[in-house]
Amino acid sequence: MVNKQPIGIFDSGIGGLTVFRSIANLLPQYDYVYLGDNARAPYGNRSFNTIHQYTWECVQELFAMGCPLVVLACNTASAKALRTIQQQDLKTVDPTKRVLGVIRPTAEVIGNYTQTKHIGVLGTKGTVQSGSYLLEIANFFPDVTVHQQSCPLWVPLIENAEHDKPGSDYFVKKYLDQLLEQSADIDTILLACTHYPLLQKKIEAYLPAHIRVVAQGDIVAQSLVNYLQRHPEMESKLSKTGEKRFFTTSDDTTDFDNLATSFFTEPVKSSFLHLK
Template sequence: MSNQPIGIFDSGFGGLTVFRSIIEQLPGYDYIYMGDNARAPYGNRSFSTIHQYTWECVQWMFSQGCPLVILACNTASAKALRTIQQQDLQHIDDPSKRVLGVIRPTAEVIGNYSKTGEIGVLGTKGTVTSGSYLLEINNFFPDIKVHQQACPLWVPLIENGEYDKPGADFFVQLYLDQIMAQSSNIDTILLACTHYPIIQEKIKAHLPDSINVVGQGDIVAKSLVDYLNRHPEIEQKVTRNGTTEFYTTTDDTADFDHHASLFFSAPVKSNFISANDLVVCK
């Protein structure tokens, strides 16, 4: 194939906040973004279902020429990445292809933001119950104490355009009160869902100024820059024609484009790929 783009995958829109940061730090590369909106949200689904859906989408992106796919989705990274890396990639025609997530690069640096040694992690129910952040942060910062809080209503508020309405403040405050009630020493809040940067300023407004609120976009983008520098065998494969394509599994591409432009901070024109067609890639 003439183009070998970097693939960016998410269950819906949130990964576009990460994609935006990646393009800012790695301009000129070819990219494909895929949102599995028809089967979203992933947050409350089982490990096996999330793995199945994610692996189907990853294989489709491989079929489009991607030698590298980024799971710009915390739930998919928590519940599917390890199986994909350790098992699935060993059984494809080209095992040199790679899949990366957003949890490890975030865990590698998040401890540096805290002075008290206590961090709050806000995420979907799936991400929180997986315990992935507890495990990964402990690997890099064993002295850091991690507190977690699921925020199940934030994604629906954001995707339904209610996040900037007065009623959203109640639910923002609700989950922040719950995480802060776990410890008064928390000085860093990690937004462990790629949707949450949309309400980052609202979150900050409901917290003391002394608390850091950290999104993942820049962290993941910097980690990808470092990864490509350390893996020239991958960097030499991805092409640089400056192309960007968007795909979604919802047939209402106009609705996807409307919402996606908010997350991507630029106009989006997407293409439809049926989720039913993805099973052919299994």
């Protein structure tokens, strides 16, 4: 990618591809590099320091590939690593580079989806324990009550291609029941993990018809459009040949490619990235 400056998209595994798909559909002209840290997924149960370390290592790899702008298409990384990266790490490496997350753009609009002012948030243990959605949604929609539920087994099911098997139904229903027990007024459920859209059909099948399920892909994509409009100095740097490249930290790229292709709507051929 000599002389190219693509947009970098990072996730702990394959989940960020749900966001990447929406971004590429809305902004097809740009070059992209996707990096999934599949070798160390899932992130949800790891410590703050470990998540920050892993995320920052991968962000720097994307910088080395020429990306001036990186989107953390991972809620856990956005919750536990983004602030430190933005406020401390970038200053020591290159203050002209930018790293964006998925939590704030989602919090800015999610309150518009609810009529009852009660929202359910499904996320990893790390995202839920961080309290990031409670804080961010309260900033934009102080009259909305947020009910959270961690779903620690969903990401492993998805990363191991078991999400569409009958065995996953038990765990889908289990966490949904635990969320809905918190309030009968929930009318909107946010999938606060970019892996979870792969389970969306099953999730909706276990919910009352009046509850709306919201995925983040289109929200984050529109937020990126708005960001580039507000920051022409960044937009002008980005190369525009429509190229997409995929990398995974797993040395078995075949599993990544097969699973990624199944829902990215176009063939995915990845390369192994060995983290130093």
